[in-house]
Amino acid sequence: MNTLNDNAARLLLRRMFDAAIAAAQPALCVPPALPAAPKGRLVVIGAGKASAEMARAVERSWQGPLTGLVVTRYGYAVPCERIEIVEAAHPVPDAAGLQAARRILDRVQGLTADDTVLCLISGGGSSLLPLPLEGITLEDKQQVNHALLQSGASISEMNCVRRHLSAIKGGRLAAACHPAKVVTLLISDVPGDDPRDIASGPTVADASTCEDALAIIRRYAIDLPERVLEVLRSGRGESIKPGDPQLAGNEIRIIATPQMALEAAARVAAEHGLTAHILGDSIEGEARDVGKVMAGIALQAARRGQPFRAPCVLLSGGETTVTVRGTGRGGRNVEFLLSCAIALRGEANVYGLAGDTDGVDGLEEIAGACITPDTLARAFAAGLRPADSLDNNDGHGFFQALGDSIVTGPTLTNVNDFRALLIARSED
Structure with missing residues (x-):
């Protein structure tokens, strides 16, 4: 697989998320x-x-x-x-x-x-x-x-x-x-x-x-x-x-366990010709910091073919935390994803999804969201300031305004957070 358009990438990420939920x-x-x-x-x-x-x-x-x-x-x-x-x-x-x-x-x-x-x-x-x-x-x-x-x-x-x-x-x-x-x-x-x-x-x-x-x-x-x-x-x-x-x-x-869910998602990726790399099933830390780190790994893979050669998927689970300082509508998965999008700066061929496998991220009946290479461009065009949304812990407000929220309803299970970054093609 050398190319993947936005719709196909979104669908594949959602299939992986659904497979993770189904496994539990x-x-x-x-x-x-x-x-x-x-x-x-x-x-x-x-x-x-x-x-x-x-x-x-x-x-x-x-x-x-x-x-x-x-x-x-x-x-x-x-x-x-x-x-x-x-x-x-x-x-x-x-x-x-x-x-x-x-x-x-x-x-x-x-x-x-x-x-x-x-x-x-x-x-x-x-x-x-x-x-x-x-x-x-x-x-x-x-x-x-x-x-x-x-x-x-x-x-x-x-x-x-x-x-x-x-x-x-x-x-x-x-x-x-x-x-x-x-x-x-x-x-x-x-x-x-x-x-x-x-x-x-x-x-x-x-x-x-x-x-x-x-x-x-x-x-x-x-x-x-x-x-x-x-x-x-x-x-x-x-x-x-x-x-x-x-x-x-x-x-x-x-x-x-979260590991079982990530392995189910990896099998879906393999079925679509993508190598999946599970980076960890127990990653913790501030959600926005984890988002920056994961974005850095994705950028290295997209631009240098290191440590993994694209096309590939980077999977991770665990439970990050959010130190709330703002007044927005947030959750740890959308906080992670918004921080990740800001760090990616519109990098071509990099897509992402983060969601809670129970269907509820934070206090919202929203599981999470997805990002595409044009997430920041669409946000600016809509009058949103991504950094301000992050500072206000308003990930749900941000992604809902873009139509990128993921709503599953009650999943009737719970194996913690699911994160997937899809690198469709390397620059080299």
């Missing part, structure tokens, strides 16, 4: 991971953007009796017959999530060693299970979440703080299930696929400490209520540690 669909990855039937009851619980679809996959594959309750994001429910689906708010928690967390804990009371709890966890579960420790209110949790999202802290750092303020995360949900066996199916949306960080690890032992959480708060100068800080300073927020007998015999199974 619960209907594909849940059935092979189901446990053996227990002697006693099977109780299904869970939380996350993919939890409802995971529950439906369980129902369609499980032959015996079961009961259950899972909580998912508003708009992400799907019909189930035996597992109750409730909806709550994300990324800032609400009363519906608080009530759902309490009800989930109630569901696992009084179980025996013959029973099995199947826990379905995916990204978004941290906000959907906002049950605070005694002395902390839901309003406090909302303030904490909002402050963390604005701080520039990594997802691992944010979840460390959340684990130590929760009555259900940091292994506490699994401890509540004891003596029943807990089998957790995880769809990973975090860099490195650390089970502790997926929905803040409600069924996973956690070696981090309250002091670790306090250090993160100090590092990012996060302003939190005094009663929240007291929980951490007193040590009352300590999570369930490795080796705790309440978690003995439990199993953690990661069933879908």
Whole structure:
């Protein structure tokens, strides 16, 4: 493939994005991971953007009796017959999530060693299970979440703080299930696929400490209520540690990951004669900085044939962060892409797409956007100033004005961010 017009490039990038999402669909990855039937009851619980679809996959594959309750994001429910689906708010928690967390804990009371709890966890579960420790209110949790999202802290750092303020995360949900066996199916949306960080690890032992959480708060100068800080300073927020007998015999199974999604996208590229290079499935950092770096690699490939010769696709995943300073409508994927477009300066034959595989970038019901060699020219012609939009964290406003937003609707899964830069032809 030596040439590729704008429409063909857009279509190919979207096919790769769709393939990444399809690879992480619960209907594909849940059935092979189901446990053996227990002697006693099977109780299904869970939380996350993919939890409802995971529950439906369980129902369609499980032959015996079961009961259950899972909580998912508003708009992400799907019909189930035996597992109750409730909806709550994300990324800032609400009363519906608080009530759902309490009800989930109630569901696992009084179980025996013959029973099995199947826990379905995916990204978004941290906000959907906002049950605070005694002395902390839901309003406090909302303030904490909002402050963390604005701080520039990594997802691992944010979840460390959340684990130590929760009555259900940091292994506490699994401890509540004891003596029943807990089998957790995880769809990973975090860099490195650390089970502790997926929905803040409600069924996973956690070696981090309250002091670790306090250090993160100090590092990012996060302003939190005094009663929240007291929980951490007193040590009352300590999570369930490795080796705790309440978690003995439990199993953690990661069933879908960002790497799997990137590999699916690479196969689509290969089908169209393009070599795909996966640069990493756990890239972190400020979204605008990552955008500059990725643009630099793409420019070197386009102009020098290094480190990869065009035509090719550069794929990456992970979770960048945005330190919010403006008042625009943004998300980490459109922030990345706008920064990337500015750094590319209209380079011929370079196209890009960035999107969140759950269909929601930031607070918008928009997955992401795409760029073409004429993105900046079209923006200037429309009276937009790309640098100003970036400074105002207004990626969604920018790309919507150009008609370049990508809207998927609820994808019913979540394996984090997807980024693809397509270099159609080298200058040499």
